[in-house]
Amino acid sequence: MKQERRYKKSLFFFICCWCGSYACSQSPAPLFTRLTPRQTGISFSNEIREDETRNVLAYEYFYNGGGVAVGDINNDGLPDIFFTANDKPCKLYLNQGNFQFKDITRQAGVQGRGDWKTGCTMADVNGDGWLDIYVCYSGKGPAASRRNELYINNHDNTFTECAHQYGLDDTGYSTQAIFFDYDLDGDLDCYVLNHNIKAYKNVGLHYLKNDIDPSAGDHLYRNDNGHFTEVSQQAGISGNPISFGLGVGVSDLNGDGWPDIYVSNDYTEQDYLYINNRDGTFSQKEMYAFGHMSQFSMGNDLADMNNDGLPDIITLDMLPEDNRRQKLLQAQENYELYEYMATNGFHYQFMRNMLQLNNGNGTFSEIGQLAGTSNTDWSWSPLMADLDNDGWKDLFITNGYMRDYTNKDFLKYWGEYLVKQAVHKDSIRYLDIVQMMPSTHVANYAFRNNGNLTFTNETANWGLNTPSFANGAVYADLEVAS
Numbered sequence: 001m002k003q004e005r006r007y008k009k010s011l012f013f014f015i016c017c018w019c020g021s022y023a024c025s026q027s028p029a030p031l032f033t034r035l036t037p038r039q040t041g042i043s044f045s046n047e048i049r050e051d052e053t054r055n056v057l058a059y060e061y062f063y064n065g066g067g068v069a070v071g072d073i074n075n076d077g078l079p080d081i082f083f084t085a086n087d088k089p090c091k092l093y094l095n096q097g098n099f100q101f102k103d104i105t106r107q108a109g110v111q112g113r114g115d116w117k118t119g120c121t122m123a124d125v126n127g128d129g130w131l132d133i134y135v136c137y138s139g140k141g142p143a144a145s146r147r148n149e150l151y152i153n154n155h156d157n158t159f160t161e162c163a164h165q166y167g168l169d170d171t172g173y174s175t176q177a178i179f180f181d182y183d184l185d186g187d188l189d190c191y192v193l194n195h196n197i198k199a200y201k202n203v204g205l206h207y208l209k210n211d212i213d214p215s216a217g218d219h220l221y222r223n224d225n226g227h228f229t230e231v232s233q234q235a236g237i238s239g240n241p242i243s244f245g246l247g248v249g250v251s252d253l254n255g256d257g258w259p260d261i262y263v264s265n266d267y268t269e270q271d272y273l274y275i276n277n278r279d280g281t282f283s284q285k286e287m288y289a290f291g292h293m294s295q296f297s298m299g300n301d302l303a304d305m306n307n308d309g310l311p312d313i314i315t316l317d318m319l320p321e322d323n324r325r326q327k328l329l330q331a332q333e334n335y336e337l338y339e340y341m342a343t344n345g346f347h348y349q350f351m352r353n354m355l356q357l358n359n360g361n362g363t364f365s366e367i368g369q370l371a372g373t374s375n376t377d378w379s380w381s382p383l384m385a386d387l388d389n390d391g392w393k394d395l396f397i398t399n400g401y402m403r404d405y406t407n408k409d410f411l412k413y414w415g416e417y418l419v420k421q422a423v424h425k426d427s428i429r430y431l432d433i434v435q436m437m438p439s440t441h442v443a444n445y446a447f448r449n450n451g452n453l454t455f456t457n458e459t460a461n462w463g464l465n466t467p468s469f470a471n472g473a474v475y476a477d478l479e480v481a482s
Contacts, residue, residue, distance in 0.1 A: 028461075030461065030462055030463025031387065031388060031458075031461070031462040031463060032462055032463045032464055033463060034463065034466065035099060039099065040099050040100065040101055041093070041100055041101040041102060041103070042081070042093055042101050043103075044083045044085070044091045044093075045085075046065060046066055046083075046085040046086060046087075046088065046471075047085070047087065047088060048062070048063075048086055048087045049087060050431060050434060050435075051431055052429070052430050052431050053430075055430055055431060055434045056403060056405060056434060056437075057430050057433065057434060058140065058430065059139065059140050059197060060197070060199065061138065061195065061197070063401055063402045063403065063405075063469075064118070064175075064246075064380075064471065065086065065118075065380070065469075065471030065472060066083065066084035066085050066086050066117055066118055066119070066120070066471070066472065067083070067084045067118065067119035067120040067136075067176065067471070067472040068081065068082070068083050068084075068120070068472045068473070068474050069081075069082045069120045069121055069122040069133070069474065070082075070122070070474045070476040070478075071122035071131040072095075072131065073092070073094075073122075073130070073131050073133075073153060073157070074094070074157055075129070075130065076095075078095035078096075078097060078478070079095055079476045079477070079478055080092065080093060080094050080095045080101075081093045081095070081101065082110070082120055082122065082133055083120075084112065084117040084118065084119065084120045084135055084136075085117060086116055086117055086118070087116070089105065089111040089112060090105065090110055090111055090112040090117065090120070090135065091103060091105050092104055092105045092108050092110050092133075094157065095478060097479070098479065099478060099479055104157055107157065107158065108157055108158050108159055109151070109158055109159050109160070109161075110133060110151050110159050112135055112149060113137070113145070113149070115137050115139060115141060115145040115146070116137060116138050116139025116140075116141065116145070116146075117135060117136070117137055118136045118137065118138050118174060118175050118176065119135075119136045119174070119175055119176030119177065119193075119472065120133060120134065120135050120136065121133070121134045121176070121177050121178060121179060122134075123179035123188055124188070125150060125152070125166065125168075125179060125188060125190075126152060126166075126226060127187055127188070127226075128153075128155075130153035130155055131153060132150065132151055132152050132153050132159070133150075133151040133153075133159065134148065134149070134150050134151075134163075134168070134177050134179070134190075135148060135149040135150075135151070136148050136170075136174035136175060136176060136177055136192070137149070137174060138173040138174055138175065138195070138197075139173075139197075140197055143171040143215070144171070146170075146171045146172065146173065146174070146215075147163065147164075147169040147170070147171050148163055148168060148169055148170045148171075148174055148177070148192070149161050149163050149169075150162050150163035150166055150168050150169075152166075166226070166227060166228055167221065167227050167228035167229060167230070168190060168192075168221060168228050170192045170194075170219055171215065172192065172194035172214065172215045172216065172217070172219060173194050173195050173196060173197055173215055173216060174192055174193065174194050174195075175193045175194065175195050175245050175246055175247075176192075176193045176245075176247070176248055177190055177191065177192045177193065178190070178191050178193075178248050178249075178250055179191075180250045180259050181259070182220070182222075182258075182259055182261075182276060183222065183280055184258065185223075187223040187226075188223055189220070189221060189222050189223045189228070190220075190221040190223070190228055191218065191219070191220050191221075191237075191248060191250070191261060192218060192219040192220075192221070193218055193245040193246075193247070193248040193263065194215070194216055194217060194218050194219065194243075194245055195216060195243070195244045195245050195246065195266070196213065196215075196216035196241050196242065196243075196244055197216075198216075198241070200241075200242055200267070200268070205242050205268050205269075205344075205346075206344035206345055206346070208240055208241055208242050209238075209240050209242070209269075209345060210240065211239075211240050211241055212233070212239045212240065213239060213240060213241035214239065216239075216240075216241045216242075216243065216244075217232070217237075217238065217239025217240055217241070217243060218232065218237055218238065218239065218243060218245055218248075218263065219232050219237070219239075220232045220235050220237045222235075222280075231280070234280075234281070235280060235281050235282055236274070236277075236281045236282045236283060236284070237274070237282065238272060238284070240269070242267070242268060242269045243263075243265050243269050243272075244265055244266035244267050244269065245263055245264065245265055245266075246264050246265070246266050246297060246298045246299065247263070247264030247297065247298055247299040247300040247315070247316075248261065248262070248263050248264070248300070249261070249262045249300045249301060249302040249313070250262075250302070251302035251303075251311040252311070253273070253275070253302070253311055253313075253358065254275060254362055255310065255360070256276075256278070258276040258278050259276060260273070260274060260275050260276050260282075261273075261274040261276075261282065262274075262300055262302060262313055264294070264297035264298060264299065264300045264315050264316075265297055266296050266297060266298070267295075267296065268341060268346055269346065270286060270287075270293055270345075270346050270347040270349060271286055271290075271293050271294065271297050271300075271315065272284055272286055273285045273286040273289050273290070285362070286347065287347055288362065288363070289362060289363050289364055290347070290356060290363075290364055290366065291348065291364075291365075291366060292347070292348040292349065292350055292354070292366060293315070293347055293348070293349050293350075293354060294315045294316070294317040294349065294350070294351070294352065294353065294354045295317065295349035295350055295351045296317050296318050296351055297315045297316070297317060298315075298316040298317065298318075298379060298380050298381075299315075299316050299379070299380050299381040299382055299398075300313060300314060300315045300316070300382065301313075301314050301381075301382045301383055301384050303384035303385075303393055304393065305355070305357070305384060305393055305449065305453075306357065306451075306453060307391070307392065307451075308358075308360075310358035310360050311358060312355065312356060312357050312358050312364075312384075313354075313355075313356040313358075313364065314353065314354070314355050314356075314373070314382045314384060314395065315353065315354045315356075315382075316353050316376065316379035316380065316381075316382055316397065317351050317352050317353050317354075317379065318330075318351060318377070318378045318379070318406075319351050319352040319353070319374065319375045319376075319377070320375060320377045320378075321375040321376065321377060325377065328404075328407060328408060328409070329404060329406045329407060329408070330351065330406075331406065352368060352369075352374040352375060353368050353373055353374045353375070353376060353379065353382075353397075354366050354368050354374075355367050355368040355371050355373055355374075357453070367453055370453065370454065371453055371454050371455050372447070372454055372455050372456070372457070373395060373397075373447055373455050376397050376399055376445045377399050377400070377442050378399065378400060378401040378442075379397050379398065379399050379445075380397075380398045380399070380400075380470065380471045380472070380473075381397070381398045381470075381471065381472050381473040382395060382396070382397050383395070383396045383397075383473055383474070383475055385475050386449075387446065387448075387462070387475075388448060388462075390449075392449035392450075392451050393449055394446065394447060394448050394449045394455070394458075395445075395446070395447040395449070395455060396444065396445070396446050396447075396464070396473065396475070397444060397445040397446075397447075398444050398470035398471055398472070398473045399442050399443065399444045399445060399470060400440075400441065400442045400444075400467075400468055400469035400470055401469065402439060402469050403434070403437035403438065403439050404437055404438045404439070404440055405437060407437065407438050409438075410436060410437050410438065413436060414433060414436075417433065441467035441468055441469065442467055442468075443459055443464070443465040443466060443467050443468070444459065444464055444465075444466075444468070444470055445457065445459050446458050446459045446462045446464045448462075
């Protein structure tokens with residue numbers, strides 16, 4: 001009998017009420033109040049099954065989670081919510097007002113396939129005034145199991161899957177997609193962020209920088225009269241096998257009126273800053289623009305943090321806040337590896353969150369440690385938004401990984417176990433090993449913008465300190481018609 005374990009892996013989305021009043025003679029009420037599934041009708045959870053062949057040792061991005069998107073799918077003025085679960089059907093909840101939601105997944109026809117789902121995006125892909133839904137797929141299955149899906153809105157709370165017809169059935173190992181008009185011709189183009197599932201050592205990778213891997217490299221699709229044409233190479237988009245994409249953002253970063261792209265890459269490959277050349281191509285400018293970058297970059301967000309009219313950049317990494325978890329989880333720094341990366345085109349990288357302040361001249365100054373936002377543990381999605389309505393964008397960060405994969409005690413045990421099994425010529429029981437990894441729930445982070453390039457941790461005061469494993473995040477005004 002095959003043994004397996006099920007886990008609720010990630011809380012992708014928190015529905016919170018903003019509280020604007022305070023009780024007399026009592027402590028101030030938290031800024032946000034957590035609403036339960038019974039109150040809202042939203043009972044989504046991302047449960048995954050672990051067994052001998054399906055686990056984090058077999059697929060390193062096993063715990064990276066799915067996604068969440070918010071948008072008004074029926075044009076009634078109320079934002080609706082779509083979730084992707086890695087191993088379970090997607091969920092679409094229709095907003096009925098007053099924080100009441102109805103599950104219309106089955107009748108809408110957006111459950112998705114039974115394959116490994118990752119990120120999701122809402123956008124009016126065909127330009128008919130109704131939001132469509134794009135779903136990314138990854139995992140270790142065959143190419144057919146990784147075909148991304150595009151659900152076209154039928155204007156009646158149902159959707160039709162049309163990715164192949166539109167040219168968007170990308171078969172790469174996709175993390176997320178973003179729709180934007182990169183050539184300013186009036187329609188939405190698409191950037192699909194991909195990653196590799198192969199493990200690469202940190203030495204001798206520079207020779208792979210100019211290689212093309214259609215499954216691991218990112219893809220840029222140009223919208224040609226409603227059909228999408230893949231133009232990655234001719235547009236200057238890197239497609240090498242060591243670009244482990246975990247985040248993508250779009251904004252006009254140099255103030256010329258054209259959208260630029262920022263890509264967060266895990267592991268050795270540096271993040272990419274693609275500046276729009278205004279001729280259908282992009283140029284990588286990260287080496288010039290940034291003095292240093294995150295090393296294991298995860299999510300990113302592009303927004304004006306200091307109200308100077310210039311978009312800044314936040315990228316997330318894995319550095320814990322407290323000394324104990326730093327010593328327990330962080331690998332030893334290696335100067336030789338650091339120098340190798342810098343001299344072989346991987347730039348200067350450090351394992352911490354980076355807050356890049358836009359200088360307005362094509363360069364950025366990194367101020368994460370000054371700002372107090374550099375250490376937030378194994379973090380995923382940053383959102384810069386004015387949460388307390390004081391005119392300054394605050395910072396919310398989702399946080400947590402289901403198992404402490406880099407725990408040094410576990411790594412020591414794992415190495416000794418392999419030696420023992422080899423000596424006794426016994427088989428390796430992967431599920432038993434996986435279950436020996438510690439599991440630590442951690443809280444998300446909420447930082448209040450002080451208006452002086454620093455932030456204050458208000459996680460507890462704002463009522464957002466529930467320990468969890470959280471990945472994707474969105475913010476929206478769910479109760480007021482737009």
